Amino acid sequence: MTENDAPFLRLDAIVKRYPGTPAPAVDGISVDIQRGEFVSLLGPSGSGKTTTLLMIAGFELPSEGRILLEGRDIVGLPPHRRNFGMVFQNYALFPHMTVAQNVAYPLELRKIPTAEVRATVGRYLEMVGLSGLAGRRPTELSGGQQQRVALARALVFSPPVVLMDEPLGALDKNLREQLQVEIKELQKSLGITLIYVTHDQSEAMTMSDRIAVFNHGRIDQIAPPDRIYRRPATRFVGEFVGDSNMIEGRAIAGEIGLADSPLGRITCTDGTSVLTSGQPVLVMIRPELVRLSNRPTPQNGARLVVSRTTNYGDRVLVEGIGPNDTPLRLRVSAREAEDCRPGSQIDVAWDPEDVHVLPRSA
Amino acid sequence: MATSRMYAEDNFKASRQIWRGAMRAARPWILLLPVLTVITVLFLVPLLGILRLSILGEDGYSLASYATFFTDSFHLAVLGRTLGVALIVTLGCLILGYPVAYVAARYAGGLGTALLLIVTMSFWTSFLARTYAWMVILGSQGLVSNLARALGFEPPQILFTGLAANIGMIHILLPFMVLALFAVMQRIDRTLLRASEGLGATRFQTFRRVFLPLSVPGMINGCAMVYIVCLGFYVTPELLGGPRDQLIARQIGSQIEQLLDWREAATMAAVLLAVTLVIYAVYDFFFGLDRLWRS
Ligand SMILES: Nc1ncnc2c1ncn2[C@@H]1O[C@H](COP(=O)(O)OP(=O)(O)OP(=O)(O)O)[C@@H](O)[C@H]1O
Ligand SMILES: [Mg+2]
Numbered sequence: 001m002t003e004n005d006a007p008f009l010r011l012d013a014i015v016k017r018y019p020g021t022p023a024p025a026v027d028g029i030s031v032d033i034q035r036g037e038f039v040s041l042l043g044p045s046g047s048g049k050t051t052t053l054l055m056i057a058g059f060e061l062p063s064e065g066r067i068l069l070e071g072r073d074i075v076g077l078p079p080h081r082r083n084f085g086m087v088f089q090n091y092a093l094f095p096h097m098t099v100a101q102n103v104a105y106p107l108e109l110r111k112i113p114t115a116e117v118r119a120t121v122g123r124y125l126e127m128v129g130l131s132g133l134a135g136r137r138p139t140e141l142s143g144g145q146q147q148r149v150a151l152a153r154a155l156v157f158s159p160p161v162v163l164m165d166e167p168l169g170a171l172d173k174n175l176r177e178q179l180q181v182e183i184k185e186l187q188k189s190l191g192i193t194l195i196y197v198t199h200d201q202s203e204a205m206t207m208s209d210r211i212a213v214f215n216h217g218r219i220d221q222i223a224p225p226d227r228i229y230r231r232p233a234t235r236f237v238g239e240f241v242g243d244s245n246m247i248e249g250r251a252i253a254g255e256i257g258l259a260d261s262p263l264g265r266i267t268c269t270d271g272t273s274v275l276t277s278g279q280p281v282l283v284m285i286r287p288e289l290v291r292l293s294n295r296p297t298p299q300n301g302a303r304l305v306v307s308r309t310t311n312y313g314d315r316v317l318v319e320g321i322g323p324n325d326t327p328l329r330l331r332v333s334a335r336e337a338e339d340c341r342p343g344s345q346i347d348v349a350w351d352p353e354d355v356h357v358l359p360r361s362a
Numbered sequence: 363m364a365t366s367r368m369y370a371e372d373n374f375k376a377s378r379q380i381w382r383g384a385m386r387a388a389r390p391w392i393l394l395l396p397v398l399t400v401i402t403v404l405f406l407v408p409l410l411g412i413l414r415l416s417i418l419g420e421d422g423y424s425l426a427s428y429a430t431f432f433t434d435s436f437h438l439a440v441l442g443r444t445l446g447v448a449l450i451v452t453l454g455c456l457i458l459g460y461p462v463a464y465v466a467a468r469y470a471g472g473l474g475t476a477l478l479l480i481v482t483m484s485f486w487t488s489f490l491a492r493t494y495a496w497m498v499i500l501g502s503q504g505l506v507s508n509l510a511r512a513l514g515f516e517p518p519q520i521l522f523t524g525l526a527a528n529i530g531m532i533h534i535l536l537p538f539m540v541l542a543l544f545a546v547m548q549r550i551d552r553t554l555l556r557a558s559e560g561l562g563a564t565r566f567q568t569f570r571r572v573f574l575p576l577s578v579p580g581m582i583n584g585c586a587m588v589y590i591v592c593l594g595f596y597v598t599p600e601l602l603g604g605p606r607d608q609l610i611a612r613q614i615g616s617q618i619e620q621l622l623d624w625r626e627a628a629t630m631a632a633v634l635l636a637v638t639l640v641i642y643a644v645y646d647f648f649f650g651l652d653r654l655w656r657s
Contacts, residue, residue: 105571
């Protein structure tokens with residue numbers, strides 16, 4: 001992205017305070033979103049995701065800040081004039097209208113000729129695989145089918161931006177995964193700019209171009225999924241997304257890329273900028289990147305006493321206690337786990353490239 | 363020995379289970395028994411008595427009294443007037459009650475709760491007291507007439523006209539309408555209104571195309587209730603209306619009190635009951651719609 005490449009949708013220092021609540025629900029967030037981008041808003045309950053989405057949609061007014069669509073401030077625009085598609089968690093289908101009438105609704109409001117409405121509705125119902133159910137009422141559909149209707153209704157008027165608030169939250173796992181794929185494909189083939197609220201990290205990981213991780217009304221990090229996973233900007237992001245070992249250490253003065261920790265010396269190839277003059281650091285190692293080793297390693301490894309193993313079928317989680325009572329978790333295959341009975345001693349090691357370092361304050 | 367004891371225990375358990383099952387199935391009926399008794403003795407039996415009275419002539423059973431009723435233009439006019447007045451009152455309640463219920467449902471807490479409180483308060487006040495209040499307000503020396511005089515013109519007669527009777531009945535039946543509408547409106551999902559606005563509808567379009575159709579079950583409930591109650595209204599039209607605005611309930615009364623014609627009175631009561639049942643059937647049909655949309 002170059003300097004003069006103006007963002008399509010820009011949130012500029014948005015703050016939202018609900019009357020009567022001490023802390024702001026959204027506390028100064030700024031995001032630039034490109035046309036055609038899939039951005040997930042990920043975070044725990046109450047972190048401000050829905051509030052942010054409602055402000056973009058126009059249902060809530062920001063207390064401070066601006067929302068710019070192609071450089072134009074849209075904060076004063078009522079929802080019906082923003083022309084955004086929206087999908088709600090509970091589908092919000094109109095119960096007194098059939099499937100086809102629900103999907104036709106936004107087109108009729110835009111005074112599209114009847115013949116064209118019918119053709120477009122047919123096309124979109126086919127796209128979401130519901131051609132045969134046009135005459136049904138929403139109550140006569142399964143949850144997954146209802147969500148597909150909501151999807152078609154949000155896309156049918158070709159909105160420049162589509163907003164979805166936990167659209168798959170009420171569906172079972174298989175259906176959710178199936179619809180994740182379908183939504184992603186629709187988004188790509190139609191070139192939609194999609195802002196997607198979820199608190200399911202794997203959903204955010206598999207679907208998004210970028211993930212914005214919310215923490216108490218702020219965005220801790222906004223980055224592509226693999227970067228969020230491998231190089232979290234804060235301890236919160238590292239712990240919220242995936243499983244992690246967080247080891248409190250201290251950068252060694254005078255050395256580059258070396259930290260002292262209860263587990264011994266740890267080499268870091270990343271984040272060396274925080275590794276300067278003996279400041280406290282947080283070293284993160286993902287459990288699946290820790291491996292069993294057949295000999296003790298003086299650096300970038302440790303000897304553990306296994307305290308517990310948990311079998312997840314594909315992998316086994318081994319929890320052990322290292323030097324100085326420091327807990328460490330690793331994931332190994334079922335066969336490797338045979339050597340990891342509780343009480344036994346194991347040697348583990350990791351690659352310096354897989355170590356991520358954060359300032360301890362973050 | 364041990365086995366036989368187990369056997370006996372099993373038997374005991376099984377019979378106890380059967381007894382329990384029977385009790386469980388019977389329990390709702392046991393609870394209903396007092397109510398069923400009261401309804402049968404005090405309501406169904408007398409009702410059958412009235413129906414019997416209406417077809418019991420000097421020379422055995424006949425429908426002669428119904429023939430008389432439906433060929434007597436005076437009686438038909440009273441029935442027609444009753445149906446017409448009930449319609450006017452129902453529409454009046456709907457038009458006045460809808461905005462009240464709408465505000466109460468949309469602004470729950472604060473304004474909405476206050477409105478609902480006012481409505482229910484008048485609901486709890488004796489309708490006789492409210493009828494007399496209207497007599498004071500609408501009388502020839504009442505508030506309305508004096509106001510008209512203060513503005514410089516001679517007020518027309520209001521009290522003891524059909525207008526006064528209608529005003530009184532609308533006022534008394536309005537809470538029924540508001541509460542029936544409110545009950546349905548309050549359950550309308552707010553996210554539907556949001557979704558509509560998000561899809562490009564103005565507030566007014568959202569009201570007309572989403573809120574209004576979804577409130578139809580409440581309108582039907584309220585209208586059916588008000589209409590049915592209105593058909594049997596006696597005191598208020600009698601006190602506020604004129605002698606020529608008599609409704610069928612009053613007519614039934616005078617058949618008995620003045621003419622001692624029990625058979626004719628029973629016939630009119632039966633006709634009124636039939637009309638009510640027809641309206642109830644229509645209501646029930648539409649109320650089914652409400653359930654179809656939900657669940
Ligand atoms: N209408 C409101 N009035 C007052 N406070 C509100 C309102 N809506 C949300 N909040 C508060 O704002 C904060 C953020 O809420 P929000 O709904 O945006 O969270 P969220 O990230 O969507 O959470 P979830 O995952 O549970 O949906 C919460 O503390 C919530 O209690
Ligand atoms: Mg939410």
